[in-house]
Amino acid sequence: MHVSGAGVTKGMTLRRLSVPLALAISVLVADAVVYAVLLAPSRAVVDQADATWRSERDQIARFKTYQQAHEQVTKLTERATARQEALPGVVTTLASLAKRRGLKIPEVNYQPERVDLKDFQKVALTFSLSGPYADVRRFLDDLERRSPFLAIESLALARARRKEGGELEVQVKVAAYLRTT
Numbered sequence: 001m002h003v004s005g006a007g008v009t010k011g012m013t014l015r016r017l018s019v020p021l022a023l024a025i026s027v028l029v030a031d032a033v034v035y036a037v038l039l040a041p042s043r044a045v046v047d048q049a050d051a052t053w054r055s056e057r058d059q060i061a062r063f064k065t066y067q068q069a070h071e072q073v074t075k076l077t078e079r080a081t082a083r084q085e086a087l088p089g090v091v092t093t094l095a096s097l098a099k100r101r102g103l104k105i106p107e108v109n110y111q112p113e114r115v116d117l118k119d120f121q122k123v124a125l126t127f128s129l130s131g132p133y134a135d136v137r138r139f140l141d142d143l144e145r146r147s148p149f150l151a152i153e154s155l156a157l158a159r160a161r162r163k164e165g166g167e168l169e170v171q172v173k174v175a176a177y178l179r180t181t
Contacts, residue, residue, distance in 0.1 A: 087123065090176045093146060094127065101139040103131040115177075123176045124153070130160050130169045140172075149177045 091108050098105045108127040115122040129136070143150060153173045160167035 097142045101135040103129045120177045121180050125174045151175045
């Protein structure tokens, strides 16, 4: 009987590798079982919790935006002038803005109007003024910037009857929103 050296070496190598190979296969099977039994189901739970967190985070962001808007509206409403004090103040404001721009307002007519705003009443103020275009434009800009409770509703422009260069006659209707409480 003759035994070759190559066959013996092959058999010994297989025996030496069988234990580590069996151990590696055991580890892979155990890893697959742990993943299938523990990790895969918990992944679904984590994904659901993540989706819930994103939804609630968006709701919190919207709530903060609404809260800031509410605070701004509250501050704005507090700044609004009460009706009893406001009308003379609005007329005085119109006259002083016009005077600052070198314009005159001969008279101001007002008419309360119905509006569906809680705690506010709308008063339409109409008046005329005349002057150079640039001064009229600056006056209207000042008026718009003066208060969030004054809004220009209409303008009617015409050339001044006098022949002085570049003068306009302007009919203005302004809405004033006055606090009723």
